[in-house]
Amino acid sequence: MDDEFYELEAELKRLRPVSASPLLAARVEHALGVPRRNYWRWAALPAAAALAGAVLLRENQPLPVSGPSPAAAGNVVTYKPVSAQNLLYEQQDGGLVTLADGTTARRYLNSYVDTITWKNPRTQASLRWSVPRTEVRVVPVSFQ
């Protein structure tokens, strides 16, 4: 502008506007229809688990015999859930938001992998199922 405001202008230009939140970037990515690499990677897990489970189930099947037999009837595969885990592998700060009632809150984007394990108590064969999950958490912020 001119020398009168030179220092003030320079000081203002040094200030960097706060960054757009990762959540906003994720929303833009979703709206643009860009596939997220992580999602594809995790989406492959259930498919792999299902394939492994199918192989296990097949291995537990009796050889085909002609006509029913007591042995075959006893080989019905029964899997029972034995454990469930939630693994938090990434947490992103989504920045501050203002709720409808005027409350200031902070958004968090948590990425989990939920893993459930089934086991056949008779054969000890196990089946593990892993599913990705994203959770958006809004926590009110109090200022002193």
Place this chain on the structure above:
Amino acid sequence: MEDIPDDESWKDWFERHGPKLLLCARQWTRSLADAEDVVQEAFVRFWRRQRQLGGSAQALLITSVRRAAIDLARRNARRGVREERTEGALESTGPVFETPLEGDDRRQAIESALRQLPAEQREVLVLKIWGELTFGQIAAQLGISPNTAASRYRYALAALRETLTAADCHG
């Protein structure tokens, strides 16, 4: 001002310019959440349909942000019908700038002074300093003459300096 190279990804561009766009959007909306909605809508529209148009990408995108803010204000029907005019807000919650290395007090003082500016002066200041637009581009954005844009800019700087000086004197 820069055009977008064909091989540049949206993410690179968004990371570099997103903060400026968000700041522009915040002064035309009433909350940070609204500003994010506006930036998302404008950026997606721009990236899909407008980025090959040529010219200043930044100016085009700020136009898109402002248009989205006007559309949002109409949809929300929070105020009476005021065609082609958004109401400056720069909501009072949440920081506007990153904390500088030399301390936070000065940043807070500048943010406070910015919020005290009349909306018509603040929007010119924000578009000039952080939007990096020329007075001609600002004039086109706001439907005013370049001379008026320059005058508002000077008034804004003068008011800012006065407020900041007073704040310094009172500790």
